[in-house]
Amino acid sequence: MTLTDHRDSAARRTLSTAARLLSALKLDGPLLVGLGLLAVYGLLVQYSASGQSLETVARTLLRIGLGAMAMIGLAHSSPNFLRSLAPWLYGAGILLLLIVDAMGYVGKGAQRWLDLGLIRFQPSEIMKLAVPMLAASIMHERRLPPDWKSLLLLAAIIVVPVGLVAPQPDLGTALLIFASGALVVLMAGLQWQVIGGLALAGAGAAVVGWRFLHDYQRQRIRIFLDPQSDPLGSGYHIIQSQIAIGSGGLFGKGWMHGSQAQLDFLPERSTDFIFAVIGEEFGLLGLIVLMLLYLFIVSRSVYLATQASGTFARLLASSLALTFFVYVFINAGMVSGLLPVVGVPLPLISYGGTSVVTLLAGFGILMGLHSHRKLVNS
Amino acid sequence: MRIKDQWNEQRIYASRTFAALLIVGVLSLTLLGKLVYLQIVRYEYYLELSQGNRVRLDPLPASRGLILDRRGRVLVDNEPAFQLELIREQTPNLNDTLQRLAALNLINHEDVEPLGRIIHARRSFDSVPIRLRLSDEEIGRFAVHRHEFEGVDLKARQTRHYPYGELGVHALGYVAAVSEDDIGRIDRPGYAGTTLIGKLGVESAYETQLHGLNGYSQILVNAQGRSVKFQGAYQPELRSEAPVAGKDLVLALDLPTQQAAELALGEHRGAVVAIDPANGDVLALVSHPDFDPSLFGRGLTRSEYSQLTDNPDKPLLNRALRGAYPSGSTIKPVMALAGLSYHLVDPAKRQFCDGVFHLPGSRHMYREGKGGKHGAVDLVDAIARSCDVYFYGLASQLGVDRIATFAAQFGLGALTGIDISGEKPGLLPTPEWKRQTYKRPQDQIWYPGETVNLGVGQGYLTVTPLQLAHMAAVLGERGRSFQPRVVMGERDATGKVAPLAPVASPGATGISAEDWALILRGMVGATTYGTAAAIGKDTRYSIAGKTGTAQVYTVAQNAKYNEKTVAERLRDHAWFIGFAPAEAPRIAVCVLVENGGFGASAAAPIARRVMDAYLLERVPAAAAGGSEKP
Structure with missing residues (x-):
């Protein structure tokens, strides 16, 4: 036996121990590595964007800890349990949303929070999980692709929470809730003709809906189309974030050396606009690394979803996986000027809010759905 | 059946997963494209913007x-x-x-x-x-x-x-906070960081030089x-x-002369202007009442400002440059010169003054100002003793057009061109002016009586103290004329003074030396045996002068002007113009005392003290800080 063999077998033992541990925890190794790398990246950037505040980092670590516990807990839940939980979670979420709308805590001039004493909590976050869960569980009992009756039911399930969240006003979260439900419907095989028809109807509704938008929301859309028209007002965010990203160039200005971020020119730089900090300090390469990490997580998640067994598991898993991408795309799109500014954080990188917990909980569900699969072929 | 459904659902799901991944790929590439555009294609542009963001001036x-x-x-x-x-x-x-x-x-x-x-x-x-x-x-x-x-x-x-506090404030001007009006005319980047800007006077006229x-x-x-x-x-x-x-500015102003002028004028409303006839240097420029220029530098409260603007004595009004008054008899030397130049008078011929002048065929009486009678006077006497009747007749002979043309040579009715802004041109009336000014046809007619009044500086004619000082200077220089100037040089940081050249103006030409001499005799006569004889006593130099009394309101026919019974504000303005030494003048002075009564008693002594201060370098007794009763 050579020394190399010794080492190899030791390594193999360690690996197999880790694999056994993961398997016992019902977690997916590669996805966990991807999420871990992303979290580390996020902490590095937060430290810089917050003006070198260790407190920020500590708080994020605390949230990651909470999210990890939710992840491990949910990974152990069986698909059947989640399916039976879905209506209750949904109902509770709607109830909480009504409470928030009625007597919610007023923060930032918007009613989104529920103060639980220890933490402030956004009921709309629950709906990001509850909506796809309920939608998937409904389709689980029906035939694919969905017929008109199913479609109407699903539409109602999606529209009610979206209608409650959007006027809070929280356009970003409403958009994500809509996406999480709509993705279930799409993955359930809704015919392309119907999708096309709905898209047309949606465009028509948008024209009508324009009248019902808040002035500040309309302004955001106008400014998005021409940010230079209001450089010191609403357009300031987009202009400054584009300057930050553009001035980063290929290699960036270096960690903690982004003048836009460090000198306060970039608004909300450790929360919604943290993407621009990465672009400024780590350049295009830093953003490409970030996008590759995200794409790895998304594709691994989609892969896990395809391996899950049962309609409920597959639909829910792929909705969670793809909603994650929607998150990323909307945030990156708005910060870089592709999309209007809606309040969507960059998942697992932005500081604050309860989204870290819900996101990790979602990945817990996803891993659980995968590990609880019936091994049909074996 | 169930198995088939399963297979079908698997197939649908697989195709949807494929479509979803395709869309993910397309969107990711779109995002990448946008990032490449921002960070590679427009890198330089955004880099510059971020530089500009963080560097301020x-x-x-x-x-x-x-x-x-x-x-x-x-x-x-x-x-x-x-x-x-x-x-x-x-x-x-x-x-x-x-x-x-x-x-x-x-x-x-x-x-x-x-x-x-x-x-x-x-x-x-x-x-x-x-x-x-x-x-x-x-x-x-x-x-x-x-x-x-x-x-x-x-x-x-x-x-x-x-x-020196309020000294010379109407010449120096003051500085105050940059106003909205100022912002329109200044070079804004050049004024970044400047809070005070020159207003009025030298501070305003030489703003560019002073500001740096x-x-x-x-x-x-x-x-x-x-x-x-x-x-x-x-x-x-x-x-x-x-x-x-x-740059530092070197003024033509002479501090002791200015102080003497301000002291001599005392608490009267009025103005004193002293000019060096040889180059137009303004040796003293006083307008009283005045105000404390430092008030503006620190910002006036509303009540302080309304105190200045609501004051009936108008301390903010620069009487020297902007106060327009009838010239009174101070215009007589020019009238006399006109008469000589047009060969309308025989200087030696005596005319009899019985105190009243009639135009032929008219019963309107033009009275002697003081109501006296001069008896037989020749030209020199008429100037020295300021005989109105003599000049009523002369003006009537000259006619308004010749008077206007001739008087214009001495700067009347026009801006003197002084180097600080705000001066008024006064008014040298002509029939043409009257036609253009008045609307009603009956008002547009020039009456012969108006020409008669012009002969003694009454009627429509108005002049500023600056104009009369300038006229005195031109008389003293026998027609040579310079634009009055407050600033005569600029001093740079090294202490080197760059003098500014005096600016000549047309002046009066074509007047014979004999005629000049006659006028000079008349004006010297005024300060030796004439109206201002009191100031000619005990002088170490000779003074050529002329008093004037400008009517504020017209005395009714057959009435006598009684100084004591007329309210102070309606009393006549007192004038004196003069230059000294008479033969080779170094200083020309104009004094105006508003409602001062007779020029001889109110204005002439002030001029004497100004001349003393400049010519004898006699520092006024109270200049060191004490006060002197005027």
Whole structure:
């Protein structure tokens, strides 16, 4: 036996121990590595964007800890349990949303929070999980692709929470809730003709809906189309974030050396606009690394979803996986000027809010759905 | 059946997964495209923008040039003044802080509220002046309590200082906060950091020279505009440019002469202008009442400003340049010259003055000003004793057009071209002027009687004290004329004075030496045996002069003007013009005393004291600080 063999077998033992541990925890190794790398990246950037505040980092670590516990807990839940939980979670979420709308805590001039004493909590976050869960569980009992009756039911399930969240006003979260439900419907095989028809109807509704938008929301859309028209007002965010990203160039200005971020020119730089900090300090390469990490997580998640067994598991898993991408795309799109500014954080990188917990909980569900699969072929 | 469904659902799901991944791929590439555009294609553009974002210019104001008299004595300089400034974000309770400052009498109670508003209108980190120009005692009072006022501090700033107080304020002008009107006409970047700008007088006319060039230094700032040091390795290259101080101005003004003029005029409303006939140098320029120029430099309160504007004595009015009055008899030497030039008078021929003049065929009486009778007078006597009847007749002979043409040579009815702004041209009336000015046809007619009045400087004719001083200078120089000037040189930072050349103006030509001599005899006669004989006593030089009395209201026919019974404001204005030494004048003076009564008694002695001060360098007794009863 050579020394190399010794080492190899030791390594193999360690690996197999880790694999056994993961398997016992019902977690997916590669996805966990991807999420871990992303979290580390996020902490590095937060430290810089917050003006070198260790407190920020500590708080994020605390949230990651909470999210990890939710992840491990949910990974152990069986698909059947989640399916039976879905209506209750949904109902509770709607109830909480009504409470928030009625007597919610007023923060930032918007009613989104529920103060639980220890933490402030956004009921709309629950709906990001509850909506796809309920939608998937409904389709689980029906035939694919969905017929008109199913479609109407699903539409109602999606529209009610979206209608409650959007006027809070929280356009970003409403958009994500809509996406999480709509993705279930799409993955359930809704015919392309119907999708096309709905898209047309949606465009028509948008024209009508324009009248019902808040002035500040309309302004955001106008400014998005021409940010230079209001450089010191609403357009300031987009202009400054584009300057930050553009001035980063290929290699960036270096960690903690982004003048836009460090000198306060970039608004909300450790929360919604943290993407621009990465672009400024780590350049295009830093953003490409970030996008590759995200794409790895998304594709691994989609892969896990395809391996899950049962309609409920597959639909829910792929909705969670793809909603994650929607998150990323909307945030990156708005910060870089592709999309209007809606309040969507960059998942697992932005500081604050309860989204870290819900996101990790979602990945817990996803891993659980995968590990609880019936091994049909074996 | 169930198996088939399963297979079908698997197939649908697989195709949807494929479509979803395709869309993910397309969207990711779109995003990548946008990022490449921002970070590679437009990199330089955004880099420049981010540079511009964080570098600001911190202005370094140039120090304003000094103003000196003709011998280099400092009339206006700069001094550091301590002011209280407050930074809102460092002040725990703004209103309470202001109230406590008011309780210490450092600010006024009524200013607390407006100050609060001003402070809130500024950025929270701006240092806002809340009280300018603290006295030593106030500085001490604040220093004792300083620890109680977080966010409030004493700052030293440069302001204008006037060693002689209100002296010459109507010539010097003053500085005040840059107004909205000013912003339209100045080079704004050049004034970044400048808070005070010249208003009126020399301060305004020579603003460019006095102001200098502001410098700047680049500083690193954050988004709130606050100066910061960059954290980390990158140090941007910061440039700076030193300010270029404004030039000092050397005035033609002679400090002792100016002081003598102000003292001599005393508390009267009026004006004194003294000019060096040989080059137009304005040796003294007084308009009284005046005001304290430092009020404007520190900012006037509303009540202080309305006190100035509502004052019936109009202290802000520059009477020397802008006060238009009938010239009275001071115009007679010019009338006499006109008569001689047009060969209408025989200077030796005596005319009889019985105190009243009639136009042929008219019963209207043109009276002698003092109501007296001069008996037989020739031209020289008529000037010296100021015989109205003589000049009524002469004016009537000359006719208005010839009078206007001739008098214009002495600068009447036109701007003298003095180098400070605001002067008025007065009015030299002509029939043409009357036609254009009046609407009703009956008002457009020029009556012969109006020409008669013109002969003694009454009627439509108006002149400013500056114009009469200029006229006296032209008379003294026998027709040679220069534009009056307050500034005669500029001194740069090295102390080198660049003199400005005197500017000649057309003046009076074609007048024979004999005619000049006759006029001079008349004017010297006035100060030896004529109307102003009192001032000619005990002089070490000869004075050529002419008194004048300008009617404020017209005495009714058959009535006598009684000085005592007429309200003070309706009394005649007193004039005196003159130059000395008569043969080779070094100074020409014009004195106006509003409602002073007769020129001989009210105005002429003032002129004598001004001439004494300049020619004999006789420093007025009270110039050192005492006061003298006028």
